[in-house]
Structures are given as structure tokens and as C-alpha cells.
Amino acid sequence: MFMCRGAAGSCGALSVTYFCSLISTLMAFLEEHIILEVFQSGFKTLHSTESALLRVFNDIFLATDSGDCVILVLLDLTAAFDTVDHDILITRLKQWVGIRGVALEWLRSYLTDRTFCVSIGDSVSSSAPLSCGVPQGSVLGPLLFSLYLLPLGYILRKHGISFHCYADDSQIYVPLKKKDEHSARLLLTCLDDIKAWMALNFFNFNNKKTEVMVFGGATRTPPSDLGSLAQYIKPNITNLGFKVDPELNLNCQIKAVVKASFFHLRQLAKIKPILSRQHFETVIHAFVTTRLDYCNALNVGISGSSIARLVQNAAARLLTGTRKNEHISPILASLHWLPIQFRIHFKILLFAFKSLNGLALPYLSELLHPYVPACSLRSDDQLLLSVPKSKWKLRGDRAFAVSAPKLWNDLPLHVKQASSLSVFKSLLKTHLFSIAFDTL
Numbered sequence: 001m002f003m004c005r006g007a008a009g010s011c012g013a014l015s016v017t018y019f020c021s022l023i024s025t026l027m028a029f030l031e032e033h034i035i036l037e038v039f040q041s042g043f044k045t046l047h048s049t050e051s052a053l054l055r056v057f058n059d060i061f062l063a064t065d066s067g068d069c070v071i072l073v074l075l076d077l078t079a080a081f082d083t084v085d086h087d088i089l090i091t092r093l094k095q096w097v098g099i100r101g102v103a104l105e106w107l108r109s110y111l112t113d114r115t116f117c118v119s120i121g122d123s124v125s126s127s128a129p130l131s132c133g134v135p136q137g138s139v140l141g142p143l144l145f146s147l148y149l150l151p152l153g154y155i156l157r158k159h160g161i162s163f164h165c166y167a168d169d170s171q172i173y174v175p176l177k178k179k180d181e182h183s184a185r186l187l188l189t190c191l192d193d194i195k196a197w198m199a200l201n202f203f204n205f206n207n208k209k210t211e212v213m214v215f216g217g218a219t220r221t222p223p224s225d226l227g228s229l230a231q232y233i234k235p236n237i238t239n240l241g242f243k244v245d246p247e248l249n250l251n252c253q254i255k256a257v258v259k260a261s262f263f264h265l266r267q268l269a270k271i272k273p274i275l276s277r278q279h280f281e282t283v284i285h286a287f288v289t290t291r292l293d294y295c296n297a298l299n300v301g302i303s304g305s306s307i308a309r310l311v312q313n314a315a316a317r318l319l320t321g322t323r324k325n326e327h328i329s330p331i332l333a334s335l336h337w338l339p340i341q342f343r344i345h346f347k348i349l350l351f352a353f354k355s356l357n358g359l360a361l362p363y364l365s366e367l368l369h370p371y372v373p374a375c376s377l378r379s380d381d382q383l384l385l386s387v388p389k390s391k392w393k394l395r396g397d398r399a400f401a402v403s404a405p406k407l408w409n410d411l412p413l414h415v416k417q418a419s420s421l422s423v424f425k426s427l428l429k430t431h432l433f434s435i436a437f438d439t440l
Contacts, residue, residue, distance in 0.1 A: 026103070038363055041166045042142065042167030042168075047361060049295065050298075056173065058400040059173065068177055069216055071183075072244075073172050077203050077206065080168035085132050085202045093107060115129055155190070159187075188227050212232040213234060213237050214226070241295075249303070250299060250302055265284075281335075288315050292310055300345075301393065333433075336433070346429065348400070348403055351364060351400070352368060352405075352407070353421065355404075371409075383413065415431055
């Protein structure tokens with residue numbers, strides 16, 4: 001076990017009150033001056049891997065819908081949290097963030113005089129000085145790491161490259177415009193600058209784990225010459241725990257979910273006799289439903305056959321003890337489980353409500369716009385959203401900027417006008433439930 005100790009003075013009981021006050025003041029300062037990277041979703045309230053992927057997929061769907069190809073590059077850093085240089089971090093806090101005076105000196109004290117040791121069983125090594133790395137397991141550690149990465153966003157924006165980070169996982173992507181054959185070269189130049197910056201900041205860029213995927217446009221085949229990136233192209237990749245394929249049909253993700261879910265259902269079947277109905281349903285949700293719901297907003301627009309492969313029906317039959325030849329809809333209705341398709345819609349509409357009510361992220365909120373008709377209409381007070389034009393059902397229609405407004409506009413007004421997130425969830429589930437089972 002690796003153990004890290006900080007300076008006694010910085011972590012003593014007398015400094016706890018000031019420590020909490022400093023963090024609160026620092027967060028308020030960062031939010032007021034919009035210093036934190038907008039496209040960093042790690043360690044932030046209301047952010048998640050799903051919200052990050054929802055924005056990345058949105059941009060890819062829209063670009064490929066217009067006929068462009070898109071190159072996605074996943075960058076891998078080795079032990080990124082452990083290689084943060086303290087001197088560089090202090091300079092960044094001073095020059096990039098604007099921390100001065102006592103606050104800066106307190107943070108300097110917090111980082112200095114740290115030691116580490118290795119513990120194996122009952123044996124503990126002697127302590128050694130630790131002059132790099134942010135204290136992991138602390139409140140400040142993730143925040144300091146995010147601030148250390150601030151120049152990375154500047155480099156990417158300078159080259160006009162889209163990106164999104166989740167902690168130390170970075171993904172960059174760029175459309176290859178039909179009339180611009182230099183986009184790939186621009187990406188290579190940007191990557192060279194990123195590698196140079198990482199070397200100067202003591203990050204270990206792992207070339208062997210770099211992964212590249214090229215998404216072909218709806219009317220254009222992927223380019224054949226991608227320079228040094230070609231060696232890193234993969235037939236499928238795992239991006240923040242979500243499997244992606246070049247065709248964007250998500251077959252590999254669905255296959256993985258089905259395989260893992262059936263494995264757990266077989267195991268759970270063995271313990272069903274010793275659990276109550278309520279407890280058995282709880283473990284099904286814990287081991288199976290969580291997998292079905294992970295990033296399921298990205299499943300919008302996939303084929304009906306792909307949705308049918310997902311194992312919710314099998315889970316419901318196992319829970320209720322019903323046979324395969326029995327109609328599944330009454331079973332799902334009795335359990336009050338929304339079918340898979342409606343669970344997807346529920347998640348997208350949840351993000352839409354958060355975006356429209358200041359509860360979500362700027363990078364999603366900016367994708368939704370109120371509908372403004374050319375002349376006054378009776379629908380003006382229906383809280384409609386503008387739906388961007390798209391060409392292809394399996395491309396543009398699946399982008400959050402398109403799918404969310406379409407689903408939102410179909411909602412009854414009283415659902416859109418929900419006074420809070422909890423009220424919206426309740427009204428939305430009731431509405432979707434009535435649609436899903438209206439024939440029963």
C-alpha cells in the first residue's frame with residue numbers, strides 16, 4: 001500500500017476551519033470568474049461520464065450527418081495525478097488562477113514537506129520526500145489537478161480542435177471537412193504541441209495506449225492517409241466505459257451489456273430462493289438495471305432489434321417467475337418498469353430539463369434553444385424548442401441537439417412546467433408509463 005503524509009502544520013486540527021473556509025472561498029472564486037475548464041467533466045457537481053459522452057457524440061453525429069468524417073483520439077497518461085510538479089502547480093495557481101497572498105502561501109504549505117512510504121502486510125518502509133503529485137483522497141487533490149491542466153484547453157482551442165476531458169482521460173476530435181484536406185495535418189500539429197506541453201509539465205504520455213477511431217460521414221468514406229495516427233486506429237474503442245464502433249450502431253456496447261447482464265442474472269437466479277421479492281428486485285437493479293441505464297441516452301435512435309437484445313425482459317421474467325411465452329408488457333406494467341426505449345427517452349428528457357432550468361452543464365445547455373416562430377402563434381406559450389435540421393435518421397437525428405428538442409416538444413405542457421427536478425421526474429415517468437402501456 002502506498003501512503004502519503006502531509007506537513008503536520010497544514011493538516012493539524014487548528015487549520016481545519018481555515019481549510020474548509022479556503023476551499024469554499026476558492027470554489028466561489030473559480031465559479032464567479034469561470035476559471036475552471038468548461039469541457040472538464042471530472043470532479044464537478046452535476047457532471048458525469050454520460051454528460052461528457054453526450055456532448056462528444058452530439059458533435060460527432062452532427063458532423064457525420066453533414067457528410068464529414070470525424071477523427072477521435074483518446075489520449076492516455078500514465079499516473080497523471082502522481083506526476084504533478086508542485087513548483088509548476090504553484091506558478092499556475094498564481095498566474096492562471098490569480099491566487100495571491102496568504103491563500104497562495106497556505107496552498108504552498110499544504111503541498112510541501114510531504115513524505116511517502118510503502119506498506120506490505122506488517123512491513124512498512126522508511127519515509128521518503130514527495131515533491132510531486134496531488135494528495136489523492138483529499139478534497140483539494142482533484143481540484144488542483146484540474147487547475148494544473150488548464151493550459152491544455154488553451155492549446156486545443158488555439159488549433160481549433162474540439163475536446164473533452166474527464167479527470168485525466170482526454171479525448172480530442174476534429175471533423176475532416178469535405179472542402180478542407182488539411183484537418184488531419186492540423187490535428188497532427190496539435191498533437192505534437194500537446195506532447196511537448198506534457199513533457200514540460202512532467203506528464204508521461206503513453207503512446208502505446210493511444211487509440212484512434214475514424215467515423216465516416218454519411219456520404220463520404222474515411223480518408224486513407226492519416227499520417228502517424230493510422231497505426232493507432234482501432235476497430236472499436238472503450239471511451240469512459242462505453243464501447244464505440246466506427247458505424248455508431250453501438251453493437252459492441254450492447255453485446256457487452258447483454259453478456260455481463262446475463263452472467264449476473266444466472267448468478268442471481270441461484271440466490272433467488274433465499275431472498276424476499278423486494279430484496280431480489282433490489283439486487284436485480286444493482287447488478288443489471290444499472291448496466292442497462294449506464295449512458296443509455298447515447299442509445300437513442302438505435303435499431304429496434306438492438307434494443308430487443310437488452311435483457312430487461314429476462315430480468316422481469318426472473319423476478320416474477322413468468323414463462324417466456326407470456327406477454328411481457330403486463331409484467332413490466334405490474335413492476336412499474338419503463339420499457340428500454342422509454343428509459344432512453346426518460347434520460348434524454350432529464351438532461352433537457354436540467355439544461356433548461358440551470359441545473360446542467362453549459363456544454364449541453366448551449367445546444368438547446370427556444371422556438372421563435374416568424375409570427376405570433378397559439379403555440380407560443382407551449383415552451384417549444386427549436387429542432388435543428390438533420391439529413392440522416394441514424395446520424396443527425398441521434399444528436400442530443402436534435403433528439404432532445406423533438407422529445408421535449410411532444411411533452412404535455414404541465415410536465416414541461418414542473419416546479420422542480422423531483423416533480424419533473426414524477427410527472428415524466430407517469431406520462432411515459434401511460435404511453436408505453438396505453439393498450440393494456
